[in-house]
Amino acid sequence: MGKGISLRVRKFGILSSTAMFFSAGLALPATAEQVLRIAMTASDIPITTGAPDNGYEGLRSTGYTIYDGLVSWDLSRADELADIRPGLATSWRQDEDDATRWIFELREGVQFHDGSTFDADAAIWNLERYYDPDSPQYEDQGAAQAQARVPLVDSFEKIDDMTIAINTTRPASYFPYMLTYVLFSSPARFEEVGGSWSAFAENPSGTGPFRLTDFQTRQSVELSRNEDYWDPERVPKLDRLILYPMPESTTRLAALRSGQVDWIEVPPPDAVPSLEGLGFQITTSSYPHVWPWALNLQDQDSPFQDVRVRQAINYCIDREGLSSLLNNVAEPSYGIFKPGEDLFGEPENRYSFDPDKSRELLAEAGYGPDDRIDMTVMITASGSGQMTPIPMNEFLQDTVSQCGFDVEFEQVEWGSMLVALRNEPMSDMAFGVDAMNMSLPPSTDVSQMALYFYGQNLAPNGRNWSHWVNEDFDALIDELEVSRDPEEVTRLGAEAHAILVDDAPWVFIVHDLNARAMTSSVQGFVSAQSWFQDFTPVYMED
Amino acid sequence: MIAFAIRRILYAIPILIGVSLFVFILIRLVPGDVVDILIPPEAPRRVAEDLRARFGLDQPVYIQYFTWLQRILMGDFGISAFNNRPVALDLFVSLGNTALIAVPAAIIGFTLGSILGTLAAFFRGSWLDTIFSSIAIAGVSLPHYWVGIVLVAIFSAGYNLLPAQGMAPGGFPTTWQQVTHLILPVATLSLIPMGVISRLVRANVLEILSQEFVPALHGKGLLNRGVLVHIIHNAAPPALALMGLQLGYLLGGSILVEAVFNWPGSGTLMQLAIFRRDIPVLSATILVLAAIFVLLNILVDIMQAYIDPRMRR
Numbered sequence A: 001m002g003k004g005i006s007l008r009v010r011k012f013g014i015l016s017s018t019a020m021f022f023s024a025g026l027a028l029p030a031t032a033e034q035v036l037r038i039a040m041t042a043s044d045i046p047i048t049t050g051a052p053d054n055g056y057e058g059l060r061s062t063g064y065t066i067y068d069g070l071v072s073w074d075l076s077r078a079d080e081l082a083d084i085r086p087g088l089a090t091s092w093r094q095d096e097d098d099a100t101r102w103i104f105e106l107r108e109g110v111q112f113h114d115g116s117t118f119d120a121d122a123a124i125w126n127l128e129r130y131y132d133p134d135s136p137q138y139e140d141q142g143a144a145q146a147q148a149r150v151p152l153v154d155s156f157e158k159i160d161d162m163t164i165a166i167n168t169t170r171p172a173s174y175f176p177y178m179l180t181y182v183l184f185s186s187p188a189r190f191e192e193v194g195g196s197w198s199a200f201a202e203n204p205s206g207t208g209p210f211r212l213t214d215f216q217t218r219q220s221v222e223l224s225r226n227e228d229y230w231d232p233e234r235v236p237k238l239d240r241l242i243l244y245p246m247p248e249s250t251t252r253l254a255a256l257r258s259g260q261v262d263w264i265e266v267p268p269p270d271a272v273p274s275l276e277g278l279g280f281q282i283t284t285s286s287y288p289h290v291w292p293w294a295l296n297l298q299d300q301d302s303p304f305q306d307v308r309v310r311q312a313i314n315y316c317i318d319r320e321g322l323s324s325l326l327n328n329v330a331e332p333s334y335g336i337f338k339p340g341e342d343l344f345g346e347p348e349n350r351y352s353f354d355p356d357k358s359r360e361l362l363a364e365a366g367y368g369p370d371d372r373i374d375m376t377v378m379i380t381a382s383g384s385g386q387m388t389p390i391p392m393n394e395f396l397q398d399t400v401s402q403c404g405f406d407v408e409f410e411q412v413e414w415g416s417m418l419v420a421l422r423n424e425p426m427s428d429m430a431f432g433v434d435a436m437n438m439s440l441p442p443s444t445d446v447s448q449m450a451l452y453f454y455g456q457n458l459a460p461n462g463r464n465w466s467h468w469v470n471e472d473f474d475a476l477i478d479e480l481e482v483s484r485d486p487e488e489v490t491r492l493g494a495e496a497h498a499i500l501v502d503d504a505p506w507v508f509i510v511h512d513l514n515a516r517a518m519t520s521s522v523q524g525f526v527s528a529q530s531w532f533q534d535f536t537p538v539y540m541e542d
Numbered sequence B: 001m002i003a004f005a006i007r008r009i010l011y012a013i014p015i016l017i018g019v020s021l022f023v024f025i026l027i028r029l030v031p032g033d034v035v036d037i038l039i040p041p042e043a044p045r046r047v048a049e050d051l052r053a054r055f056g057l058d059q060p061v062y063i064q065y066f067t068w069l070q071r072i073l074m075g076d077f078g079i080s081a082f083n084n085r086p087v088a089l090d091l092f093v094s095l096g097n098t099a100l101i102a103v104p105a106a107i108i109g110f111t112l113g114s115i116l117g118t119l120a121a122f123f124r125g126s127w128l129d130t131i132f133s134s135i136a137i138a139g140v141s142l143p144h145y146w147v148g149i150v151l152v153a154i155f156s157a158g159y160n161l162l163p164a165q166g167m168a169p170g171g172f173p174t175t176w177q178q179v180t181h182l183i184l185p186v187a188t189l190s191l192i193p194m195g196v197i198s199r200l201v202r203a204n205v206l207e208i209l210s211q212e213f214v215p216a217l218h219g220k221g222l223l224n225r226g227v228l229v230h231i232i233h234n235a236a237p238p239a240l241a242l243m244g245l246q247l248g249y250l251l252g253g254s255i256l257v258e259a260v261f262n263w264p265g266s267g268t269l270m271q272l273a274i275f276r277r278d279i280p281v282l283s284a285t286i287l288v289l290a291a292i293f294v295l296l297n298i299l300v301d302i303m304q305a306y307i308d309p310r311m312r313r
Helices: A001-010 A015-023 A055-063 A122-129 A140-149 A173-180 A187-192 A195-201 A249-257 A269-277 A307-314 A319-325 A356-362 A389-401 A414-422 A446-453 A471-482 A485-501 B002-027 B034-038 B047-053 B060-073 B087-123 B129-142 B144-158 B176-209 B213-219 B225-250 B255-260 B266-276 B279-307
Strands: A035-040 A071-074 A083-086 A088-094 A099-108 A153-162 A163-168 A210-216 A220-225 A240-245 A261-263 A281-283 A290-295 A330-332 A373-379 A405-411 A506-510 A516-518
Touching: A001 B002, A035 A055, A035 A249, A083 A088, A083 A173, A088 A195, A099 A122, A099 A269, A122 A140, A122 A153, A122 A163, A122 A240, A140 A173, A140 B047, A153 A261, A173 A446, A210 A373, A210 B279, A249 A261, A249 A269, A249 A516, A269 A281, A269 A516, A290 B213, A307 A414, A307 A485, A307 A506, A319 A389, A319 A506, A373 A389, A373 B002, A389 A405, A414 B034, A414 B266, A446 A471, A446 A485, A516 B176, B002 B279, B034 B047, B034 B266, B060 B279, B087 B129, B087 B225, B087 B266, B087 B279, B129 B176, B144 B176, B144 B255, B176 B225, B176 B255, B213 B225, B225 B279, B266 B279
Parallel strands: A035 A240, A035 A261, A373 A405
Antiparallel strands: A071 A083, A088 A099, A099 A163, A153 A163, A210 A220, A220 A240, A261 A516, A281 A516, A290 A506, A330 A506
C-alpha cells in the first residue's frame, strides 16, 4: 500500500480498520510475491499476437513484454536518449556492394515460451507472416502494422541456420531503427493452435521477458516472469505484471488512490500536485514527442503558404506558460527534436514567446489589426497521446489571438481524426481545417523525421499530412539514407531538422513528458528517455 | 390473452428489422470505416483494400446488409473486425456483466421509487412530501455519471471503503469482496429509475385519490389498508410500463456510468464499437438490445393486460 494511502489511513483514524477490512483483496498483500498492477490509457487490451494494436501503447504493453525484435530499444538509462541495441540479432551490417542488403546474425540459444527454438527458419516464417500474402501464416492486420512501420522491406532470405538477409526497396541507413517494430512469434505455437491467429492470441508464445498467463476480455491481462529469458540481466524481478485498460483519467486516478493499482499512465495534470503531496511518485521522461498543430499546406489559398505567417504563429506560442498550466507534465517544443540534441541542428529561428516579433512578421506578410488571420484547428476531446486537448487548445487560442490569429475549433472524436490523418488535408474528411492537433508518435530517431516530412510521404500514401515539400530537406534525407557513416547521418539529419524548424510546417508547441504516477512501493523503475519502457528491473517494496 | 400476446410479438418483427436497417445506414454516415481505425495511416493501400475486401466493405451497402441479416437469422453474429473474436461471445459476456449491475439497480430503483412516490402522494403538501419529492427530483436531475464520480471520490479515493473501478474477477459475485465492486455502480444506476418511478407513482396515486371510488370505498367501511390495495392495483400498470422502459435502458448499459466505473458491460462494448467503427459488434449489440427492449415491453404489456382487462382491447 502506498505511502499516501498509509498517511490517509492514519489521518482518518477510526475509519482505518473499516477501510482495511473492505479493501482486503483489493490492495497488494504484503507477501513475498512481486506483483505490479498498471492502469493503461488504452480502451482495450492490445492484441497479443506480436502485432499489437492500440498504437505504440500496444507495443509497450503486450509487445515488448512478450516478444522481441531483431533489434531492440535500449531502455536501461534515464540520462540519455534511448538508442537501439541487439535483440534477437546479435549484429547487423549492410552488404559492402549493395546498400539495400542487410545481413543479420541471429542470437544462439533463444527459445520461445513454448520451448521451440528461434533460428533463421523462425525468423523467415515471421517475415512471411508480415510480408508474403501467399504464406499460410500471412495475417493482414499484423501485415498492415508491419508494412506501415517498416515499408522498405522488399525481400528476405535465409543464408544459414543463424543468418538471414533482408533486402530493402531503397538504401536506408536508419533501417535497423525501423526493425524495432517487427516482433517475432512462435511458428510452433501457431501450428499447435491450428493455424489461427485469434487462437494464438489466447495462448501466445514469444521470446520476451514475460509470458502471458491470464487474459480477461476487456478487463486485464496477466504476464508472468519468463525464468528462461535469454538475457539474464533482463529476467524480470516481478513475479507477475497485470495490465488493466482504463481509458478515463479520473478512473485511473481513483484506482491508484484507492489502492487498486500501483501505477497509472498519464495522471490528470491537475492531480499531480495532490498526488505528490500524498507521497505518490511522479515520473516523467524528457524525449522528443511533439504535441503540435500540423498546418494544412495543401490549401493553396491558405495564409500559411507564406513562411513568415508560419514563423509568426510559432513566435506567438507561450510554451512555458502552457507547460506550467500542465503542472510540468510537458515541456516546450521548438522543433521535433530538442535543443541540445545532436539532431536539433542550428536553425536560424529559436521560437521564443515573442508577440512583437510575431506581429512584425505578420505585417511583413501583409496582415495586421485590420486583417487578422482566421484559422480552424481540428481537435479532439481525448485520444491516445492527446494529453488534455481542450484546455490546452483554449489556452493557445487565447495566446495567439494577441498576435492576430483568430482560432476556431472543429472538434471531432478520436476515430474521425485518425480518418482525417489518413486522407489528404483538402479531403472532405478534414472538414476544410487549417491545422490538425494530433499528438504524434515518439520521434527519437531520424527515420521518424523522414516519415512525417519527406516529400514522397504525402498523405494519403504517407504520414506527411501537411503536404509540406522542401527540396533541400528532401535532398538531405536522400543523402543520409544512403550514408553508411552514423556521424554523417546525424550531421545530415541535423541540417534537415534546421530547415524543418525554419520552414515551420507545424506549429511546434510542447513535448509530452509521459507522466506516470505510482505508489512509493514501486522501485527500480528507470524512466528511459523514450515512449517505451522496460518493466524488467521493477520490483515492489513494502 | 394469448391472441393479445401473439399480436404483440408479431409487431416486434418489423420493429427489429427497422432498427437493424437504421443502425446499418447510420454507421455509414460516420467518417471512415474499421480499416481506417485498425491500421496505421501509412499502411500500403493494397493491404487496406485487402482488409476491406475481407470484411466485405467493398460490397454495395444493401448486399452487406442482406448478408449480415442472413447470417443473423442463422444465429451467426459474425467476427469482430478488430480482434477476430466471435461477436456473440463478447456480446453475451458484456450483457451478463451489465445485467449484474442493471437488474439490482432496477429492483432498488423501482422499489424505492414506488415507496417514496406513494408516501409523497399520501402526505401531499406535508414536509414528508417535500423531502420525498426532492429526493426524486434529484434522482432525475443529477447527471448520474457525475454522481458516480462523486461517489468514487468519497468512498474510494477518499475513505478507501469500496473499489473505484472494474469488475471483480470470477464473473457472478459470490464473495463479499466481489460484491463490493457492485455497490457504487448499482447505487449510481438506481438513481434515475428511482426518480422517474417516484414522480410517476406520486402523480398517479394523487389522481386515483381524487377519484370518486376512493371515498366510496371508505363509505362502504373499507379500512385504509384495503383502500391502499385498490389504489396500488390502479397505479401499477403505468409504473410497470415505465419500469419496462427503464430496465431496457439499464440493460443497454449506461455508456457514461460504465465508463466512470470501467465496467466491461454492453455500454462500453458499444462505445468501443462506435469509436472503432466495428460494424459487426455494433450492429449485433444494438439488435440484441433492441430485441431485449421490445421483449421487455411485450412482457410489460402482457402484465398490464393481466392486471387491467381494459388493456386487452
